[in-house]
Amino acid sequence: MNNALQKPKALDTKADGCWKGPKGHIHVEVKKTNSVRDVRGALLTLAYLIGQEPSKNQAVCVVVETRLSSGRLEEELVRFRQVIHPAIANRIHFLLGKGEAQGHHVNAFGGSMENAPTGFYDWLEELVAKKLQDVYAHQLPxxxxxxxxxxxxxxxxxxxxxxxxxxxxxxxxxxxxxxxxxxxxxxxxxxxxxxxxxxxxxxxxxxxxxxxxxxxxxxxxxxxxxxxxxxxxxxxxxxxxxxxxxxxxxxxxxxxxxxxxxxxxxxxxxxxxxxxxxxxxxxxxxxxxxxxxxxxxxxxxxxxxxxxxxxxxxxxxxxxxxxxxxxxxxxxxxxxxxxxxxxxxxxxxxxxxxxxxxxxxxxxxxx
Structure with missing residues (x-):
């Protein structure tokens, strides 16, 4: 890996959730942010996670309630994949929440991940809802x-x-x-x-x-x-x-x-x-x-x-x-x-x- 990318502390290398499917696990990091820097940090965390796991496992950064466009996130993912090991690169993805997550709709998320296993998006909706609940519970000073x-x-x-x-x-x-x-x-x-x-x-x-x-x-x-x-x-x-x-x-x-x-x-x-x-x-x-x-x-x-x-x-x-x-x-x-x-x-x-x-x-x- 590029020497400019320093490994985060061990405490930071745990994702928000992990989908455990029969054909492999999917680690998920949820980010409610407008900052590209936050997205880069999430991608790096996910890279370290799956770099130590079987090749069938994947990882995805899910960005919600953001002003960042799908095109901007796609560009960031391409640049990120260029500086990490090829064995890891294609196992890291991004998804963008469309703000329509309700009623088990797969199209509530769009991005680089294709052919996700059955049930993944239902699980992901619940994970995102829980993550946002934790965020909003502390919105009042x-x-x-x-x-x-x-x-x-x-x-x-x-x-x-x-x-x-x-x-x-x-x-x-x-x-x-x-x-x-x-x-x-x-x-x-x-x-x-x-x-x-x-x-x-x-x-x-x-x-x-x-x-x-x-x-x-x-x-x-x-x-x-x-x-x-x-x-x-x-x-x-x-x-x-x-x-x-x-x-x-x-x-x-x-x-x-x-x-x-x-x-x-x-x-x-x-x-x-x-x-x-x-x-x-x-x-x-x-x-x-x-x-x-x-x-x-x-x-x-x-x-x-x-x-x-x-x-x-x-x-x-x-x-x-x-x-x-x-x-x-x-x-x-x-x-x-x-x-x-x-x-x-x-x-x-x-x-x-x-x-x-x-x-x-x-x-x-x-x-």
Whole structure:
């Protein structure tokens, strides 16, 4: 191998997955990237893997959610094959995710790999979905995950919690939790709970609005349009329920926006939901495609938004704090942030006043 290509550390030579077929294994490295350098690193890792294995084994770099074209990846693979041993070169491939991976379609991927074994692409879809889920589960900044958790616990009127609980539940470091608590304490937003733990105090409506604006800024949102114009938010809510009942969509997909806000605040002064807002902790494109295969990413300003998918952290386990099962609604904070994002400032302020009053009613003087 070219001396310019240095062998990566042993820790880096494990692929994301391995398809074990009767005619040989296929090692897979999944990359969600726009960087050619990342692709080169993945190809190098795969070269070292199959260079130590039987000649029937292959390897493929799968690039998803990228601006890199098939032609650019093909060019990179050709150049890479020119600098590695011929015995390895033709066993390394690339595939490009077309953003249509749903329903076991082989054409969800295109690239240099041909005649893949039966069942490989079904397995690959699941691997990519899991990889993207891991990526999207951490898309919300760690600080905001902690803030959202404290807010949710306050809304449930949960008892004070320890720093360790927040670390483990939010999967963040001690310094992150400590920094958030210090910031909230300086704002005067924490209760004086003594040694029992930490909890937000009852907030006023202006403070709820401040939290909602910040949460809306921190989230990532993916907008989808419906070229047919046939879908309505209400129709898609019913479809979502059916898909969750049959385990085709995860229970962590939650309904927010106007529809979710109306569940918490029935007096919400909005006649009809302009779109369906969802909160998810995994690949938003895949969720949208399962909900309706006709949905496409909004690319032009004049396209009407049918579905807005917000990438957030998974909700807290409600079973510790509530006796009733969790409903498929996003939290009050998520719904409030959705209203702010859509420009319903007055309606959001009215909902914030309602949240303030409701939260006070849940609290007792002796807590």
């Amino acid at each position: 760690p600080r905001q995950i902690v803030v959202a958790a404290l807010v949710q616990l306050r809304l449930w009127n949960a008892s004070p919690v320890t720093v360790k609980y927040l670390q483990e539940t939010c999967r963040v470091s001690y310094p992150t939790v400590a920094a958030v608590l210090k910031e909230l304490a300086e704002l005067g937003w924490l209760e004086d709970s003594g040694e029992r733990g930490v909890r937000l105090r009852n907030l006023i409506s202006g403070e709820w609005m401040e939290l909602a604006r910040e949460h809306a800024r921190q989230r990532k949102v993916h907008l989808f349009t419906d070229p047919t114009g046939q879908n309505t938010p209400e129709k898609m809510v019913k479809r979502l329920a059916r898909l969750q009942d049959t385990d085709k969509l995860p229970q962590t997909v939650r309904i927010g926006g106007v529809i979710g806000a109306s569940e918490y605040f029935p007096e919400l002064d909005i006649t009809a939901a302009p779109r369906l807002d969802l909160c998810v902790d995994r690949d938003p494109s895949r969720i949208a495609k399962i909900l309706d295969a006709g949905l496409i990413h909004k690319a032009k300003p004049d396209q009407r938004i049918a579905v807005a998918v917000h990438v957030t952290s998974a909700p807290l386990d409600a079973t510790r704090w509530k006796s009733k099962p969790t409903r498929p609604w996003a939290s009050e904070l998520e719904c409030l942030a959705d209203l702010v994002e859509m420009g319903y400032t007055r309606e959001a302020s009215e909902m914030a006043i309602h949240i303030t009053a409701t939260n006070k009613e849940k609290s007792t003087p002796n807590e």
